[in-house]
Amino acid sequence: MxxxxxxxxxxxxxxxxxxxxxxxxxxxxxxxxxxxxKTAFKLGSLFKNHMVLQRDQPIPVWGKAEVGTTITVNFADSEKSTVVDSNGKWRIDLNALSASFEPKTMIISSSVNEEEIEISDIVVGDVWICSGQSNMEMKVGGIPEIKALIPKSSNIRSFTVKNTVAFEPQDTCEGTWKNEQPNSAVAFSFAYFLQKSANVPVGIILTSWGSSSIEAWMPREMTKTVPHFKTIMDEFDADVETKNRLKTILDGPKPWSRKDDVFLRRQSNILYNAMMYPLVPYACKGLVWYQGERNTRSMHGMATKPWFSRNSGMLKYGETLKEWIKSYRKSWNNDSMHFMVVMLPGYGKILDSGKDINSENPNAHSWAWMRESQLKALELPNTSVVNTIDLGDVKDIHPKDKLPIGKRLALLAMDELLKSDTKSCGPILKKTKIKGNTIVAYFDYAEKLKTKDGKAPTAFWLADDSKKWFPATAKIKGKTVVLHSNKLLKPKYIRYAFTAKPEVNLVNELDLPVYPFRTDTFQP
Structure with missing residues (x-):
């Protein structure tokens, strides 16, 4: 045993x-x-020939390489090195540089096999990201007065991000720097007037796609701060049919059909993953945002039909926009990153949810409510809103008057660059005083109030607690406007330019229009 x-x-x-x-x-x-x-030695997508680097800020340079490799960046008589981390990623922050038209070369080298990547024709100036939907995308060729600027332009470069989507944040995107203007009427006219005023190279990174909502450009992290976005993403995660269709489109033949293209761009989050995340944390002065039309399909948001109306709506947009700005600043680790929002211009369409179907009435459910939401961006520091209340087309959601937008963007950008106490914007309501049967409106940024046509100011409405609005008679008195209505003995509230397509004529000494406003808190 x-x-x-x-x-x-x-x-x-x-x-x-x-x-x-x-x-x-x-x-x-x-x-x-x-x-x-082994991880191939490569750079972030924006680091290519002809690029523009942001002046007066530390300049992040990043990429991938084999773990433990030493990476060295040599640029502008400066050399810095780092070791690739355990994820195969590396980043080096170059010292801030002054603006320069002189082309320079950057050499990035790896200690493995002494590999080198050379990037040539680099200049230093101001870099702006321009994003949004179709009115940001509108081509230069369709606007004759902007197209005419091309022969006069110089020192403008552009990088256009290819339109696509992704289920997860991507490290790379498709695009190249070109030594020419961006093919966006708003972005180019902005760059043109900014370059002339600042006299430095201007780089525009254009990442936009028609029909996209703000939710399309939101990172998943915002589900923690925006309740309706969490609902949207929870629904998306559970929607097997939609995800399978997206995969089929992405894996299928290209170019996509019109139907598939629209289906892609109207989704939430996945545009951000493919078209914005790869840009982080490229040094830039700020971001120009021309978007909002997609979010005007309802007042309160999260409409069930059609499916692409599942978004903030007009009333939630303002708080969503502020959280979006804060999220991007956190991603870029730059609290002073400037955001310029282009206000939606005049447009005649109103929602059929409004009790008053007259688009000229300030009670109508028109774009006036979206403009009010967009102006909430001003509650954050380092923000601007371009006033377009005197622009637009009553019947066309894609108006052609883009040149004034470019000029006004450049004026506001110069304010930011110069840190000027005198703002290059239209008058903004400061306060009101009730005096008997009149209300007096006081304005900031109005050294001189006047009307463009020499007539009395238009587009003012008055109301009392009855919530009934009546057109006001308006008279300029110094830096104020005095208002009254024969229909009201004791007016209490003002709405100005608070209709779908108001006819406005009140401007300041710079011929810039007064920003729309309301002093009541009535809920629509």
């Missing part, structure tokens, strides 16, 4: 050793295979 037990023990030891040997071999094979898989 003792001999039998000894025999069994010997057999067990032999089998255990064999199993150990087999596992060891498998582990060694897996390790060898893993060792053969």
């Amino acid at each position: 003792k001999r039998l037990n000894t025999l069994i023990l010997c057999i067990s030891l032999i089998l255990s050793n064999c199993l150990f040997a087999e596992n060891s071999c498998s582990t060694l094979a897996a390790s060898a295979l893993k060792a053969d898989v």
Whole structure:
């Protein structure tokens, strides 16, 4: 019996050793295979020939390489090195530089096989990201007065991000820097007037797609701060049919059909993953945002039909916009990153949810409510809103009067660059005073109030607690406007330019229009 037990023990030891040997071999094979898989040495998508670097800020340069590799960046008589982290990623922050038209070359080298990447024709100036939907996308060729600026322009470069989507944030995107203007009427006219005023190279990174909502450009992290966005993303995660269709489109033939293209761009989050996340944290002065039309399909948001109306709506847009700005600043680690929002211009369409179907009435559910939401961006520091209340087309959601928008953007950008106390914007309501049967409106940024046509100011409405609005008679008195209505003995509230397509004429000494406003808190 003792001999039998000894025999069994010997057999067990032999089998255990064999199993150990087999596992060891498998582990060694897996390790060898893993060792053969090396991260290729490459840069972030924006680091290419002809790029523009942001002046007066530290300049992040990043990419991927084999773990443990030493990466060295040599640029503008400066050299910095770092070691690639355990995820195969690296980043080096170059020292801030002054603006320069002189083209320079950047050399990024790897200690593995002494690999080098050379980027040539680099200038230093002001970089702006221009994003949004179709009115940001509108081409230069469709606006004759903007197209005429091309021969006069110089020192403008552009990088256009290719339109696509992704389920997860992507490290790279498709696009190249070109030594020419962006093919966006708003972005180019902005760059043109900014370059002339600042006299530095201007780089525009254009990432926009028609029909996209603000939710399309929101990172998943915003589900923690925006409740309706969490609902949207929870629904998306559970929607197997939609995700399968998206995969089929992305894996299928290109170019996409019109139907598929529209289906892609009207989704939430996945545009951000593919078209904005790869830009982080490229040094820039700020971001120009011309978007909002997609979010005007309802007042309160999260409409069930059609499916692409599942968004903030007009009333939630303002708080969503502020959270969006804060989220981007956090991603870029730059609290002073400037955001310029282009207000939606005049447009005659109103929602059929309004009790008053007259688009000229300030109670109508018109774009006036979206403009009010967009102006909430001003509650954050380092923000501007371009007033377009005197622009637009009553019947066309894609108006052609883009040149004034470019000029006004450049004026506001110069305010930011110069940190000027005198703002290059239209008058903004400061306060009101009730005096008998009149209300007096006081304005900031109004050294001189006047009307463009020499007539009395238009587009003012008055109301009392009855919530009934009546057109007001308006008269300029110094830096104020005095208002009254024969229909009201004791007016209490003002709405100005608070209709779908108001006819306005009140401007300041710069011929810039007064921003729309309301002093009541009535809920629509």
